[in-house]
Amino acid sequence: MILVGILFSVAAWRLLPLRGDAExxxxxxxxxxxxxxxxxSLADHVLRGQYQALQTLDGSNPMDLMLETPERYAxxxxxxxxxxxxxxxxYFIEESGLLGYRVRFPHYLLDSPADPVHxxxxxxMAFDASTDAAAPEQTSGPRPIGLRLVPQQTHPWPSPQGLEALQ
Structure with missing residues (x-):
């Protein structure tokens, strides 16, 4: 019985960090x-010639583009x-146009910030800065070339154990 307890403790000690990797x-x-x-979505707008409508995607909720949102979307x-x-x-904060995620296990982040971590x-919207790159429907200004999902801060997770050996 004691041996089972020791084995369970060792297994739990080894497996708990995997929660951070999984998150x-x-x-x-x-x-x-x-x-x-x-x-x-960008490709769809471009193919339809809806260049002006692309502006509405800047700061929009990217979850609206999903056929199914994640199970844990508030x-x-x-x-x-x-x-x-x-x-x-x-979650999505409409007034600021920010997509958010509340970290479940913040103590696995490299910088170990205090809980709660969001x-x-x-x-x-990313634009082509060249002067002759206006889209056919546009009279002037830079041509939209992409949509980026830009992190607003960094709290990195460590690389999963053993990943260095694969690189």
Whole structure:
């Protein structure tokens, strides 16, 4: 019985850090999916010749582009209510145009910030800065060339254990 207890303790000690790796993978996968959705939305607008409508995507909620939002998406919240968002949930602050995620296990972040930790991203339009790059419908100004999901701060997760050996 004592041996089982010792084995359980050792296993738990070794497996607990994987929670941080799993959360980092979840966030990276969701952000990657949202970036793909933004790219598809940009392509759709360009193919339809809707260059002016692209401006409305700047600061928009990228979750609106998803056919299915993540299971842990709390929806639109007020900036003053983000403290009520449960750990591990995504949300959107409409007044600031920020997509947010409340970190579930912040002690696994490299800089070990105090709880609660909220990560934020913003949809930002990227433009071609060349002077002759106006789109056919545009009379002047730079041509939109992409949509970015830009992090508003950095709280990096460490690389998963053993990943260095694969690089």
């Amino acid at each position: 980092a993978a979840h966030v990276a996968t969701t952000i990657g999916t949202l970036r793909s959705a933004l790219g598809l 929806g639109i919240v007020s900036g003053q209510d983000i403290g009520r968002v449960p750990p591990g949930y995504w 990560l934020h991203w913003r949809v930002v």
